[in-house]
Amino acid sequence: MPTDSSFKRLAIQSRKNLRVWVEGRPVEVMEGDSAAAVMLAQGELPTRTTAVSATPRAPYCMMGVCFECLMEIDGVANSQGCMTPVREGMRINRQQGAKTLKETSALDKNSTSNKSSKNNTLNNNDILNEANGQDTAIEPKRTVVEDTL
Numbered sequence: 001m002p003t004d005s006s007f008k009r010l011a012i013q014s015r016k017n018l019r020v021w022v023e024g025r026p027v028e029v030m031e032g033d034s035a036a037a038v039m040l041a042q043g044e045l046p047t048r049t050t051a052v053s054a055t056p057r058a059p060y061c062m063m064g065v066c067f068e069c070l071m072e073i074d075g076v077a078n079s080q081g082c083m084t085p086v087r088e089g090m091r092i093n094r095q096q097g098a099k100t101l102k103e104t105s106a107l108d109k110n111s112t113s114n115k116s117s118k119n120n121t122l123n124n125n126d127i128l129n130e131a132n133g134q135d136t137a138i139e140p141k142r143t144v145v146e147d148t149l
């Protein structure tokens with residue numbers, strides 16, 4: 001739902017034209033534009049809604065400080081639009097609320113749980129052993145303090 005934009009492009013002829021997709025629509029942009037600038041120029045506001053209260057937001061500082069420009073770029077949520085230059089064929093979409101985490105593989109889950117139970121002593125051999133189905137349990141170290149008095 002593009003709205004009338006108050007942003008107007010300056011006449012610059014030296015940059016190459018590219019085509020990106022904004023909310024599924026093809027849009028001609030110029031090389032060097034940021035994804036956030038494209039959304040503003042197209043009047044695609046708001047560019048996101050917040051995760052908790054669904055408050056509408058839009059790019060503000062355009063220099064990587066405020067993080068109000070988070071959007072979905074090429075399928076990657078929480079991309080910082082003002083710091084992302086456009087590429088040919090880029091897909092830029094609004095981000096609506098919180099994104100769900102993708103399901104991790106069984107290896108990732110095992111690695112995480114084993115790491116915490118072994119005080120982060122998991123090494124590359126442990127990871128390879130897990131991938132091969134071998135148990136990598138490590139006995140906790142015992143610390144013996146001798147009484148020298």
Ligand code: FES
Pocket residue numbers: 036058059060061062063064065066067068069070080081082083
């Ligand atoms: S607009 Fe502020 S960080 Fe992108």
